Amino acid sequence: xxxxxxxxxxxxxxxxxxxxxxxxxxxxxxxxxxxxxxxxxxxxxxxxxxxxxxxxxxxxxxxxxxxxxxxxxxxxxxxxxxxxxxxxxxxxxxxxxxxxxxxxxxxxxxxxxxxxxxxxxxxxxxxxxxxxxxxxxxxxxxxxxxxxxxxxxxxxxxxxxxxxxxxxxxxxxxxxxxxxxxxxxxxxxxxxxxxxxxxxxxxxxxxxxxxxxxxxxxxxxxxxxxxxxxxxx
Numbered sequence: 001x002x003x004x005x006x007x008x009x010x011x012x013x014x015x016x017x018x019x020x021x022x023x024x025x026x027x028x029x030x031x032x033x034x035x036x037x038x039x040x041x042x043x044x045x046x047x048x049x050x051x052x053x054x055x056x057x058x059x060x061x062x063x064x065x066x067x068x069x070x071x072x073x074x075x076x077x078x079x080x081x082x083x084x085x086x087x088x089x090x091x092x093x094x095x096x097x098x099x100x101x102x103x104x105x106x107x108x109x110x111x112x113x114x115x116x117x118x119x120x121x122x123x124x125x126x127x128x129x130x131x132x133x134x135x136x137x138x139x140x141x142x143x144x145x146x147x148x149x150x151x152x153x154x155x156x157x158x159x160x161x162x163x164x165x166x167x168x169x170x171x172x173x174x175x176x177x178x179x180x181x182x183x184x185x186x187x188x189x190x191x192x193x194x195x196x197x198x199x200x201x202x203x204x205x206x207x208x209x210x211x212x213x214x215x216x217x218x219x220x221x222x223x224x225x226x227x228x229x230x231x232x233x
Contacts, residue, residue, distance in 0.1 A: 036149040037149070038152070039085075039231065039232055040085040040153050041087075041154045041156055043089070043156050044138075045059055045089070045158050046159035047092050047124060048128060048130040049129070050160055051127065054217075058220055062220040063119055066225045067116055067119075071229060072228050072229060073112060076106060077107075084107075085103055085104065085148045087099060088115075088118075090125040091138065092128040093165055093166070100119065100122045130159065131163065132169040135157060136157065136172040136183065140179070154181070154231050156186070156227065158186045158187075158188065158224070173204060173205070176206060177206045177207060182208050183205050184205060184209045184210050184230075185204045185205050186212045186224065188220060197211065
């Protein structure tokens, strides 16, 4: 019986491996058939237990307003392909990763407004611990299945706390670095967390990345505008 169980487990693992490889191949073929984008950005937003409803609203609306801001749209138009691809995912604990906006092109005001509307209207995903490493792992998977060829690939991580669950963020960060993926952070000092900025600079951002600081949730929208412009350009 034990040998049979091992065979079944091995077959299931093999099946999942084949399915994953097939999915990546399908997306690679889809990428070849669509116009390229200047940058593909995973917007990974912290919704752990420290993010209360008021802070959640300010963070979600901050991204929604930033994506349709004239300065961000001007930055997109100034890029080589004049279009970017974004996906928005909310994260908390190791197994709480929720895609709110699937991979979407933004090249004009109308497309930006559609993404903004989704962010304004979608319900909040679940809250839990703070697993920054798992968020990076999930973002790398999302980049693997991005249906658009991109000149650059970026993971944009926002959070107000240090890692307290799951894989240490430097491990997937190093893998992202090897794959040519840039990781940038924006830390939010709602209630100051000792060592938060240092945690992001030392263990989250890549060598070519950066970490910005938003003094509080109320000014987060202004910080994310500047961050997006820097990532797009």
